[in-house]
Amino acid sequence: MTTTAHREELSPLRIPAFRALAAGRLIDMLGNSVATVALAFAVLDLTGSLTYLGLVVGARTVANVVFVLFGGVLADRMPRRLLLVSSTGLAAVSQAAVATVVLTGIASVPLLVVLSAVNGLAAAVALPASAALLPQTVPEGARQRANSVIRLGMNAANILGVSVGGILVAAIGPGQGLAIDALSFAIAGLCFALVRVGPHTTAERSESLTRQLRDGWTEVRSRDWVWIVVLTFLVLNACFGAYMEVLGPYIADTSFGRRDWGFIVGAQGVGLLFGALLAMRIRVPRLLLLGCACMASIALMPLMLAVWPSTVPLMLAAFAAGLGLDVFAVAWDTSLQQHIPEDKLARVVSYDILGSVIAIPVAQIAAPPVVHAIGLGPTLWVMTLVVLGCVLAMVTTSGVRSLRQPRV
Numbered sequence: 001m002t003t004t005a006h007r008e009e010l011s012p013l014r015i016p017a018f019r020a021l022a023a024g025r026l027i028d029m030l031g032n033s034v035a036t037v038a039l040a041f042a043v044l045d046l047t048g049s050l051t052y053l054g055l056v057v058g059a060r061t062v063a064n065v066v067f068v069l070f071g072g073v074l075a076d077r078m079p080r081r082l083l084l085v086s087s088t089g090l091a092a093v094s095q096a097a098v099a100t101v102v103l104t105g106i107a108s109v110p111l112l113v114v115l116s117a118v119n120g121l122a123a124a125v126a127l128p129a130s131a132a133l134l135p136q137t138v139p140e141g142a143r144q145r146a147n148s149v150i151r152l153g154m155n156a157a158n159i160l161g162v163s164v165g166g167i168l169v170a171a172i173g174p175g176q177g178l179a180i181d182a183l184s185f186a187i188a189g190l191c192f193a194l195v196r197v198g199p200h201t202t203a204e205r206s207e208s209l210t211r212q213l214r215d216g217w218t219e220v221r222s223r224d225w226v227w228i229v230v231l232t233f234l235v236l237n238a239c240f241g242a243y244m245e246v247l248g249p250y251i252a253d254t255s256f257g258r259r260d261w262g263f264i265v266g267a268q269g270v271g272l273l274f275g276a277l278l279a280m281r282i283r284v285p286r287l288l289l290l291g292c293a294c295m296a297s298i299a300l301m302p303l304m305l306a307v308w309p310s311t312v313p314l315m316l317a318a319f320a321a322g323l324g325l326d327v328f329a330v331a332w333d334t335s336l337q338q339h340i341p342e343d344k345l346a347r348v349v350s351y352d353i354l355g356s357v358i359a360i361p362v363a364q365i366a367a368p369p370v371v372h373a374i375g376l377g378p379t380l381w382v383m384t385l386v387v388l389g390c391v392l393a394m395v396t397t398s399g400v401r402s403l404r405q406p407r408v
Contacts, residue, residue: 012146017195018137022146024191025130026153028088031184033161034168035095038177041169042102043112052109058361059113063120065358068127072350073212075129076343079199080136083129084192091122092185099182103175127353132346135337136197140406144287145280147333151326152276159269216347219340225288225399226340226348229332230355232390236295237356238363239383243302244268246367247380251309260311267315271322278323279330285404291331292394297324299387306380338406 012018043053075083098115101107138146168177221227244265252261284290300317308314340348371379394400 012138012142012149015138015142017197018134018146020191020194020196021130021133021137022150022153024084024088024188024195025150026157027184027191028126028188029154030157030161030164031181031188033158034165034177034184035181037162037165038169038174038181039098039116042098042107042174042178043109045174046102046107046112047109055109056112056116059116060120060123061357061361063117064124064127065354067121067124068350068353069213069216069347070209071125072128072216072347073209074125075132075346075350076212076216080129080133080346081192081195081197083125084133084195085189087122087126087129088185088189088192091119091126092182092189094118094122095178095182095185099175099178102178128346128350130192131333131336131349132342133195133197134333135342135345137195140338143337144282144330144334144405147330147337148276148280151279151329152273155269155272155276155326159266159273212347216344216351219344219348220351223339223399224397225335225403226352228397228400229288229292229394230352232394233352234355234359236298236387236390238359239302239387240298241360242363242367243305243380243383246364247371247376248301248305251305251376255309256311263311264314264318268318268322271319271324272326273322274319275323275326276330279327282327286401287331287405288335288403289395289400291328291335292391292400294324294327294331295394296388296391297321299384299391302380302383302387306377306384334405335403339403 013022039056040053043049043056047053071083094115098107098112098119101111101115134146134150135143165177168180219226220230248264249258249261252258252264282290298321301314301321304313304317336345336348336352367379374382
């Protein structure tokens with residue numbers, strides 16, 4: 001019985017097009033996770049400055065935010081496989097250039113900023129295209145399992161990549177780690193080239209970019225379950241980024257220690273893996289409602305940081321947060337793919353990506369002044385209540401509550 005269920009859950013991997021797409025995204029994530037560590041130490045070796053590190057890393061995020069809507073338009077107008085192959089090719093070239101200037105000793109901060117921005121542009125094109133390509137590779141009834149498999153692979157690659165990146169940087173240096181990332185992009189591009197699917201319904205190419213962006217936004221705001229979730233995640237991700245990347249490390253540094261914070265972050269990664277596995281098995285008619293309710297789990301982290309900042313409670317809270325995040329992610333991706341018209345899906349995804357990331361750096365910058373103004377404990381309590389308020393807003397939205405999985 002268990003073997004039969006396992007085969008059913010992984011059945012999308014029997015489809016060659018999906019298998020190639022999943023392999024490409026896994027390899028892409030693995031290389032990027034290695035590069036995250038390698039680039040940080042390359043900049044620190046070059047400058048020794050946290051400010052310059054922020055500039056180089058931030059350039060990629062800014063380019064991603066600026067161009068992601070454009071990437072969504074392109075993915076609705078053009079063959080998505082072609083866009084994926086082209087964008088990963090550009091990413092391979094830009095990362096190879098970063099590796100070359102680091103290895104040859106000619107790297108400079110302005111040059112790294114430019115190359116990092118090029119990489120961010122490539123990601124802005126690739127992300128909507130890859131998300132919108134998935135439903136073309138599997139039947140409608142297999143999309144939930146397919147999204148779970150993608151999330152499982154990407155989470156495993158992220159955990160492994162960060163660990164491998166640290167080992168590689170210590171053993172052979174950051175330049176070689178960046179070269180591996182460039183190679184991973186090239187291999188991912190080859191995988192994407194093997195994704196053979198029929199043509200998708202495309203947006204009208206004669207329409208202007210502005211008109212097509214407006215059409216995408218109309219698709220978002222015409223469905224309350226879409227715009228409410230996008231809006232609440234703007235707030236949720238801002239809180240998440242502030243307490244996981246700013247306040248949590250600060251508390252760890254002044255109490256239980258940096259090593260244990262690593263265990264806590266690792267527990268979240270394990271929770272993400274289990275969340276993807278759980279999402280494979282869930283069979284409920286109101287999948288999105290369940291996913292939104294699971295987001296209440298991320299309130300446990302700021303709550304525990306406020307009332308019980310110890311390693312074991314925080315590891316349990318981080319595990320629960322990771323579990324809830326991935327159940328939601330699978331529910332959300334599946335719902336978009338099943339209910340958004342094919343020729344507008346990439347644009348809706350691009351608005352979702354924009355809303356998900358745009359407030360994170362603002363919250364990370366604002367968190368320390370807020371702590372100085374009202375105190376650490378009150379700040380964490382406010383974040384806890386804000387998270388719960390966002391979840392309440394989602395689960396009480398009529399569109400979220402009424403959205404049902406189509407019968408297949």
